[in-house]
Amino acid sequence: MSSPNARADQLAPAVGAGTTRAHDVVTGAFGYTGRYIAQQLLAQGRKVTTLTGRPDRQSPFGDQVRALPFNFDDPGTLAKSLEGVDTLYNTYWIRFARRGTSHDIAVRNSRTLLKAPKTQECGALCTSASAAQPQPLRFPTFAAKRR
Numbered sequence: 001m002s003s004p005n006a007r008a009d010q011l012a013p014a015v016g017a018g019t020t021r022a023h024d025v026v027t028g029a030f031g032y033t034g035r036y037i038a039q040q041l042l043a044q045g046r047k048v049t050t051l052t053g054r055p056d057r058q059s060p061f062g063d064q065v066r067a068l069p070f071n072f073d074d075p076g077t078l079a080k081s082l083e084g085v086d087t088l089y090n091t092y093w094i095r096f097a098r099r100g101t102s103h104d105i106a107v108r109n110s111r112t113l114l115k116a117p118k119t120q121e122c123g124a125l126c127t128s129a130s131a132a133q134p135q136p137l138r139f140p141t142f143a144a145k146r147r
Contacts, residue, residue, distance in 0.1 A: 027070075
């Protein structure tokens with residue numbers, strides 16, 4: 001998704017008559033960008049699951065959004081959480097190194113996450129990342145995103 005201003009009907013393909021309810025996964029659906037995406041998908045009647053580092057966090061959507069842990073250390077379990085998913089909306093990133101997470105770890109986690117849909121025949125992948133910054137790359141977050 002290019003911006004939080006995208007129209008709701010641009011987020012996901014329509015579900016045809018006689019099909020089951022579409023299921024999408026949004027990473028970080030309780031955060032800023034992920035929350036917006038999840039809200040738009042729910043408004044379309046789609047089923048939404050979030051992958052998050054804090055699955056026990058209170059959901060702004062009540063019980064409408066199922067929360068699962070990322071499971072970066074267990075790629076098989078991570079891939080299973082994408083089973084039957086039409087679209088993975090990836091907003092995963094860290095702004096600052098903290099709580100034992102560095103930008104190098106975020107790059108590794110992102111690679112693990114982006115490989116997972118391939119093992120489950122996930123319908124589509126939409127990833128959000130802003131790596132634009134004037135030269136030179138002074139901030140670790142921008143340098144890491146470009147990797």
